[in-house]
Amino acid sequence: MTNANHPTAPIIVVGAGMTGLAAAWELQQRGVPYVLLEAGDYFGGKVQSEPTDDGFLVEKAADAFILGKPWALELAHEVGLQEELIHPREDTKKLYFLRGGKLLDFPQNLKMFVPLDDETFLQSGVLSPEGLQRMLDEQHIPPKPPTDEDESLASFITRRFGEEAMNFIVPLAAGIYVANPYELSMKAAFPQFLALEQKYGSVIAGSRATPRAAGPVFGSFRGGMSTLANAVAARLTGDVRLNTPVLRVHSDGVTVAGGEKIAGSGVILTTPAWYAAPMLHQSFPEASALVGELKANGSVAVILAYRAEQFPQNMHLHGLQVAADEGIEMKAITVHSAKMHGRAPDGHVLVRVFFKDLEPAKARAEAEREVARLFGAQGEPLWYAYADWRGKNPAYQVGHLEHLARIRAALPDNVRVAGASYTGVGIPDCVNAGRTAAREVVTTLNLDA
Numbered sequence: 001m002t003n004a005n006h007p008t009a010p011i012i013v014v015g016a017g018m019t020g021l022a023a024a025w026e027l028q029q030r031g032v033p034y035v036l037l038e039a040g041d042y043f044g045g046k047v048q049s050e051p052t053d054d055g056f057l058v059e060k061a062a063d064a065f066i067l068g069k070p071w072a073l074e075l076a077h078e079v080g081l082q083e084e085l086i087h088p089r090e091d092t093k094k095l096y097f098l099r100g101g102k103l104l105d106f107p108q109n110l111k112m113f114v115p116l117d118d119e120t121f122l123q124s125g126v127l128s129p130e131g132l133q134r135m136l137d138e139q140h141i142p143p144k145p146p147t148d149e150d151e152s153l154a155s156f157i158t159r160r161f162g163e164e165a166m167n168f169i170v171p172l173a174a175g176i177y178v179a180n181p182y183e184l185s186m187k188a189a190f191p192q193f194l195a196l197e198q199k200y201g202s203v204i205a206g207s208r209a210t211p212r213a214a215g216p217v218f219g220s221f222r223g224g225m226s227t228l229a230n231a232v233a234a235r236l237t238g239d240v241r242l243n244t245p246v247l248r249v250h251s252d253g254v255t256v257a258g259g260e261k262i263a264g265s266g267v268i269l270t271t272p273a274w275y276a277a278p279m280l281h282q283s284f285p286e287a288s289a290l291v292g293e294l295k296a297n298g299s300v301a302v303i304l305a306y307r308a309e310q311f312p313q314n315m316h317l318h319g320l321q322v323a324a325d326e327g328i329e330m331k332a333i334t335v336h337s338a339k340m341h342g343r344a345p346d347g348h349v350l351v352r353v354f355f356k357d358l359e360p361a362k363a364r365a366e367a368e369r370e371v372a373r374l375f376g377a378q379g380e381p382l383w384y385a386y387a388d389w390r391g392k393n394p395a396y397q398v399g400h401l402e403h404l405a406r407i408r409a410a411l412p413d414n415v416r417v418a419g420a421s422y423t424g425v426g427i428p429d430c431v432n433a434g435r436t437a438a439r440e441v442v443t444t445l446n447l448d449a
């Protein structure tokens with residue numbers, strides 16, 4: 001497929017994580033020549049599904065994607081992965097909330113953190129009786145007058161659901177962003193809740209008025225999340241180069257390590273902000289400074305493999321979330337062997353234990369202690385692995401969208417930044433960001449057939 005209108009120079013996509021792969025895929029669909037440049041020796045960036053010799057499948061970052069945002073699923077269909085799609089298991093769908101040292105059953109009938117019926121929530125015990133009632137009273141708190149002003153997640157929670165609700169909502173909401181709730185931008189991270197407040201006068205009322213789509217909420221792939229990255233990469237017919245770090249971005253191309261200049265009519269820069277800022281520095285100092293101001297938070301996941309008989313009971317559960325006021329370093333556990341089929345051989349248990357910024361060895365000791373304390377694990381795990389994302393989780397601070405507008409204004413129309421640092425960290429958001437950036441550059445350059 002070629003487009004007679006395209007200029008000689010291709011569009012250059014920097015980074016082959018899910019954002020860059022989606023951008024290249026979109027350009028290919030439009031018949032626009034592209035060069036995809038990736039510093040590493042594999043596709044998928046943060047998405048890393050690693051099979052082990054003894055039959056486990058370790059996910060280093062994303063282990064599933066939300067289906068309510070359609071973009072990842074659409075891409076999966078386009079690259080022929082219908083048969084590979086799997087969903088979290090229903091038969092093991094048990095979740096706990098750790099508070100006051102006790103494993104409490106996770107409240108049923110929630111939409112993210114929003115209780116869909118009062119009775120079930122009041123009986124849950126995840127907050128004090130007063131805290132639970134105050135959360136439900138959100139239905140009677142008048143909405144804030146319409147405003148363009150941003151606010152933090154903490155401000156939103158306390159304003160709508162009360163102070164104590166922070167202990168329950170923060171692990172569920174801020175966990176996704178590994179964020180400081182006092183800094184996380186509501187407008188960038190959770191605009192849907194601001195919209196519900198404005199439209200229905202209450203988040204609870206609005207959530208109850210908008211029914212959930214039937215069917216599973218999350219999807220993944222038999223071979224892990226890397227399946228999507230590898231399937232897209234395998235179908236790219238353009239100029240795709242691994243092991244090619246870009247050093248500098250210009251309006252007419254890029255310079256790669258070793259000094260080669262690759263001419264481009266446009267550039268889509270999909271690396272995280274902390275890598276993008278130095279690349280922009282020479283040609284776009286103002287944009288570079290603004291991109292460099294975007295902050296990152298850290299997280300560490302410790303992955304532990306056990307034999308099932310090391311536990312006194314079966315480990316048929318998806319995991320647990322830890323209350324914000326629990327006073328321990330651990331934030332959550334996912335029991336991957338029970339959550340998804342094909343993540344551990346029969347008779348084995350695979351867990352991922354999450355922490356914020358913590359030295360990996362300390363996190364490992366803590367993870368083993370907690371798995372023993374909470375689930376009675378006996379003896380050492382068979383092996384452990386780390387997913388060390390310290391300083392690698394984009395932090396969307398209050399004012400993030402306004403900051404993005406300033407970055408946009410400081411770059412020429414044929415140079416775009418896109419990806420998890422900017423418009424959403426989830427895989428569907430990244431796919432959408434890559435494809436949108438590609439469409440926008442194509443339009444700017446008047447390449448539409």
Ligand SMILES: Cc1cc2nc3c(=O)[nH]c(=O)nc-3n(C[C@H](O)[C@H](O)[C@H](O)COP(=O)(O)OP(=O)(O)OC[C@H]3O[C@@H](n4cnc5c(N)ncnc54)[C@H](O)[C@@H]3O)c2cc1C
Nearest residue numbers: 015017018019039045046061062063246419420425426427
């Ligand atoms: C622990 C963890 C759990 C997560 N869980 C989920 C989940 O369950 N569901 C979900 O939807 N999302 C999840 N995410 C988020 C999601 O995985 C990421 O936001 C997403 O993969 C980011 O994609 P990206 O393409 O924007 O960036 P990246 O994946 O970071 O890709 C950027 C690419 O740019 C390359 N690069 C860097 N510098 C250069 C250079 N100089 N030249 C060329 N290339 C360069 C990098 O090597 C990399 O391949 C999770 C993230 C983490 C850390």
